[in-house]
Amino acid sequence: MSHHSPxxxxxxxDVCIVGGxxxxxxxxxxxxxxxxxxxxVDAGEPRNAPSAHLHGYLGRDGRAxxxxxxxxxxxxxxxxxxxxxxxxxxxxxxxxxxxxAELAGGHAIIARRVLAATGLADELPDIDGLAGHWxxxxxxxxxxxxxxxxxxxxxxxxTHPMGLHTAGLFRxxxxxxxxxxxxxEDVDQAELAALRAGGVTxxxxxxxxxxxxxxxxxxxxxxAGQESIDADVVAVSPRFRVRAEPFTSLGLRPAAHPSGLxxxxxxxxxxxxxxxxxxxxxxxxxxxxxxxxxAADGSRVAAMISFSLARDDIRAxxxxxxxxxxxxxxxxxxxxxxxxxxxxLVSEVTSLPPGxxxxxxxxxxxxALWLAGQGWKVTASDISQRALDRVSAEAARQGLPIECQRAxxxxxxxxxxxxxxxxxxxxxxxxxTPDRRGVRNLLDAVAPGGTLLxxxxxxxxxxxxxxxRAAGAPEHSRPFDPDAYLRVDDFADALASSPAWDIxxxxxxxxxxxxxSSHHVxxxxxxxxxxAA
Numbered sequence: 216m217s218h219h220s221p222x223x224x225x226x227x228x229d230v231c232i233v234g235g236x237x238x239x240x241x242x243x244x245x246x247x248x249x250x251x252x253x254x255x256v257d258a259g260e261p262r263n264a265p266s267a268h269l270h271g272y273l274g275r276d277g278r279a280x281x282x283x284x285x286x287x288x289x290x291x292x293x294x295x296x297x298x299x300x301x302x303x304x305x306x307x308x309x310x311x312x313x314x315x316a317e318l319a320g321g322h323a324i325i326a327r328r329v330l331a332a333t334g335l336a337d338e339l340p341d342i343d344g345l346a347g348h349w350x351x352x353x354x355x356x357x358x359x360x361x362x363x364x365x366x367x368x369x370x371x372x373x374t375h376p377m378g379l380h381t382a383g384l385f386r387x388x389x390x391x392x393x394x395x396x397x398x399x400e401d402v403d404q405a406e407l408a409a410l411r412a413g414g415v416t417x418x419x420x421x422x423x424x425x426x427x428x429x430x431x432x433x434x435x436x437x438x439a440g441q442e443s444i445d446a447d448v449v450a451v452s453p454r455f456r457v458r459a460e461p462f463t464s465l466g467l468r469p470a471a472h473p474s475g476l477x478x479x480x481x482x483x484x485x486x487x488x489x490x491x492x493x494x495x496x497x498x499x500x501x502x503x504x505x506x507x508x509x510a511a512d513g514s515r516v517a518a519m520i521s522f523s524l525a526r527d528d529i530r531a532x533x534x535x536x537x538x539x540x541x542x543x544x545x546x547x548x549x550x551x552x553x554x555x556x557x558x559x560l561v562s563e564v565t566s567l568p569p570g571x572x573x574x575x576x577x578x579x580x581x582x583a584l585w586l587a588g589q590g591w592k593v594t595a596s597d598i599s600q601r602a603l604d605r606v607s608a609e610a611a612r613q614g615l616p617i618e619c620q621r622a623x624x625x626x627x628x629x630x631x632x633x634x635x636x637x638x639x640x641x642x643x644x645x646x647x648t649p650d651r652r653g654v655r656n657l658l659d660a661v662a663p664g665g666t667l668l669x670x671x672x673x674x675x676x677x678x679x680x681x682x683x684r685a686a687g688a689p690e691h692s693r694p695f696d697p698d699a700y701l702r703v704d705d706f707a708d709a710l711a712s713s714p715a716w717d718i719x720x721x722x723x724x725x726x727x728x729x730x731x732s733s734h735h736v737x738x739x740x741x742x743x744x745x746x747a748a
Contacts, residue, residue: 223320223321223322223323223694224322224323224545224694225322225323225324225325225544225545226254226322226323226324226325226541226694227252227324227325227326227540227541227544228251228252228253228254228324228325228326228327228540228541229246229251229252229253229326229327229328229524229535229537230246230251230252230253230254230326230327230328230329230330230517230520230524231253231254231255231256231303231314231316231324231326231328231329231330232253232254232255232256232329232330232332233256233303233306233316233329233330233331233332233333233461234255234256234257234258234330234331234332234333234334234458234497234499235255235256235257235259235284235288235298235332236257236261236262236263236284236332236334236497236506236509237283237284237287237497237506237507237509237510237513238332238334238496238497238498238499238504238509238510238512238513238516239255239257239330239332239496239497239513240255240284240287240288240290240291240298240510240513241287241509241510241511241512241513241514241517242330242332242496242513242514242516242517242520243255243291243296243298243517244287244290244291244294244296244514244517245513245514245517245518245521246296246517246520246521247291247294247295247296248294249521250537251521251524251537252295252537252538252540252541253291253296253297254296254297254299254324254326254696255291255296255297255298255299256299256301256302256303256316256318256324257298257299257300257301258301258302259300260336261280261284261334262334262335262336262337262498263280263350263359263506264280264281264350265349265350265351266280266350266359266360267279267350267351268280268363269283269359269505269506270358270359270360270362270363271358271359271505271506271507272505272506272507272510273507280506283506288698292647292696292698292699293647293648293649294646294647294648294649295537295538295625295646295647295648295699295700296699297695297696297699298696298698298699299318299693299694299695299696300693301318301319301320301693302318302319303316303317303318303319303461304317304318304319304461305317305460305461305463305464306329306461306462306464306465306493307464307465308465309325313325313326313327314326314327314328314329314492314493316329316461318694320693322693322694325544327492327524327527328492328493328494328520328523328524329462329492329493329494330494330495330496330513330516330517330520331459331461331462331480331488331493331494331495331496331499332495332496332497332499332513333457333458333459333461333499334457334458334497334498334499334509335455335456335457335458335477335479335498335499335502336455336456336457336458337349337355337453337454337455338453338454338455338456338477339353339451339453340372340374340397340422340451340453342372342397342422342423342424342425343423343424343425344424344425344426344427345425345449345451347425348425348433348449352364352432352433352447352448352449353425353433353448353449353450353451354448354449354450354451355450355451355452355453356381356505357381357384357385357387357388357450358384358505359505361384361385361388362388364388364389364447364448365388365389366388366389366390366391367389367391367447367448368389368391368393368445368446368447368448369385369388369389369391369392369393369446369447369448369449369450370392370393370394370395370436370444370446370448370449370450371385371392371393371394371395371449371450371451372395372397372422372436372449372450372451373394373395373396373397373398373399373402373452374397374398374451374452375398375452375454375475375476376400376401376402376403376475377452377474377475377476378451378452379394379402379403379406379407379410381450381452382394382406382410382415383410385450386410386413386414386415390414392415392416393415393416393417393418393444393446394407394410394415394416394417394418395418395419395420395422395436395438395444396417396418396419396420397420397421397422399419416444418438418444420438420439420440420442421438421439422436422437422438423437423438423439424437425437425449426443432447433446433447433448433449434446436449452476453476454476454477455472455476455477455478455502456477456478457469457477457478457479457480457499458499459478459480459499462488462490462493465490465493466489466490467480467488467489467490467493472502474502476502477502479499479500479501479502480495480499480500481500482494482495482500482516485516485519485523486500486512486515486516486519486520487519487523492523494516494519494520495516496509496512496513496515496516496517497509497512497513500512536598536623537646538598538623538644538646539598539599539600539623542597542598542599542601542602542644543599543600543601543602545599546578546579546599546601546602546605547601550579550605551578551579552578552579552581553581554579554580554581554584554609555581555585556581556582556584556585556586557581557582557641557642557670558726558727559641559670559724559726559727559738559740560582560585560586560639560641560668560670561585561727562727563668563740563742564586564589564637564639564668565589567636567637567666568636569589569590569591569592570591570592570635570636570637570662570665571591571592571594571634571635571636571637571662572586572591572592572593572594572635572636572637572638572639573593573594573596573630573634573635573637573638573639573660574586574593574594574595574596574639574640574641575596575624575630575638575639575640575643575645575657576596576597576598576624576640576641576642576643576644576645577595577596577597577602577603577606577619578597578602579602579605579606579609580595580602580605580606580609580610580617582639582641583595583606583610583617584606584609584610584613584615584617586637586639587610587615587616587617588613588615591637592616593615593616593617593618594617594618594619594620594635595617595618595619595620596619596620596621596622596624596629596630597619597621597622598621598622598623598624599621600621603619603620603621606619607619624643624645624653624656624657625645625646625648625652625653625656626656627652628656628659629656630656630657630659630660631660632659632660633659633660633661633662633663634660634662635660635661635662635665636662636664636665636666637665637666637668638657638660638661638665638666638667638668639668639669640657640668640669640670641668641670642670642671642672643701644700645700645701646699646700646701647699647700647701647705651701651705651709653701654701654705654706654709655709657669657706658706658709658710658713658716658745661745662745663745663746663747663748664744664745664746664747665744665745666742666743666744666745667706667710667716667741667742667743667744667745668740668741668742669703669706669740669741669742670703670738670739670740670741671702671703671738671739672697672736672737672738672739673723673736673737673738673739674697676736676737702739703721703739703740703741704739706741706743707721707741710741710743715745715746716743716744716745716746717743717744717746718741718742718743719742719743719744720740720741720742721740721741721742722739722740723737723738723739723740724737724738724740725737725738726738
């Protein structure tokens with residue numbers, strides 16, 4: 216896969232998921248397993264980011280939120296789902312009725328369905344010192360973090376009548392619970408009386424500051440009039456705001472939550488909003504959801520999206536390839552590449568005697584045309600018919616005999632088995648699958664005594680750029696996720712465990728200048744030979 220793309224790109228997929236936390240990633244996993252093309256755009260602002268650990272997630276209790284997210288990204292990428300670091304500025308309708316998600320930086324995603332998994336932003340009371348402890352010793356959920364503060368001095372600050380609804384839960388966690396009625400208007404007096412009778416200290420007063428002690432941890436809650444209450448942890452009920460800004464251009468409007476503490480996105484039983492084709496999941500639709508419930512909701516709504524897409528495809532009598540549309544659209548404009556062969560191919564193949572060659576991910580045919588000009592009998596294969604049409608036209612113009620084969624490298628047996636003296640994949644964008652089917656298909660196509668040549672970019676120096684974290688770089692979204700595609704290492708691992716192959720080289724080197732491109736990056740090169748017998 217090349218990263219020498221135009222400045223801005225328009226990608227195409229079945230589903231664009233906005234938000235890459237528990238709900239978004241769980242939805243992506245469900246959809247990826249349905250062989251849907253999915254692009255997740257993640258701004259990296261999860262609601263639980265301030266927390267060191269998440270709790271109540273069966274099988275993952277006590278893990279860091281970032282650790283769970285990283286594991287989720289790895290899982291969805293194993294199904295070819297792309298996770299892009301960046302943000303969506305707005306979502307609109309195309310003339311064809313699809314959605315267009317505009318990414319920061321100018322790229323765009325055209326999708327048949329969109330899932331809003333953007334979550335909530337918490338808005339804390341304006342109390343000096345409170346925000347600095349949020350997610351550590353200022354908490355809001357007795358289920359998420361209460362156990363870790365059991366038997367300690369918990370001071371619950373009530374800023375809204377709904378704040379009292381968790382008081383009984385905190386009382387169960389500690390006998391040293393104090394409640395401060397920071398804003399006592401409309402507080403249920405009968406509930407207060409029951410809490411007092413249960414041994415809970417009730418104080419009325421305005422909180423002006425959160426006091427700290429040794430190690431910077433909370434030591435007291437200070438009230439107007441110099442009174443203070445000793446504390447180890449503070450509990451509050453923040454207001455919340457659903458992150459719905461990208462969808463207002465579609466006419467979507469958040470609804471007031473019944474608690475009076477914020478807003479949320481209303482959906483039907485299938486998770487669809489009032490905007491047809493726009494779905495929502497996670498705590499954007501239910502602020503009470505913890506990570507486990509948000510993941511379950513994302514998975515459920517993704518199943519409903521899968522049914523919706525399947526119904527459309529049945530009515531249209533189509534069974535679209537997951538990625539063909541994306542690549543066909545990419546090749547519908549002007550020529551994308553230079554037309555020159557990749558320099559590493561030239562340097563590695565020149566010494567080989569010509570025979571039958573399979574060029575996987577041929578694109579516009581620079582490599583296939585060069586091979587044919589060197590006397591190879593070439594089959595140029597690509598998922599995009601539009602790309603192959605360009606190869607055919609240029610081959611005819613040059614009088615070169617090239618066979619073009621539209622094929623998905625992840626289909627069952629897409630290539631003639633054991634038939635090619637050279638199988639070459641130069642920066643080929645082959646989506647990952649858990650069983651690495653694409654690897655097996657390319658290996659199976661190599662004839663006894665034949666050569667496999669796999670070349671890709673060295674991604675490590677590019678990681679900060681791909682993640683949108685390059686020093687001094689403007690904030691903008693990236694159009695590709697290379698980790699959702701097969702790597703050279705995937706092929707090397709398969710070959711290392713097979714007695715039928717010899718790995719002749721597997722190294723990193725500067726990409727040859729001149730023939731391929733003036734954009735100099737390192738290549739990762741793998742060349743292997745299949746035993747003749």
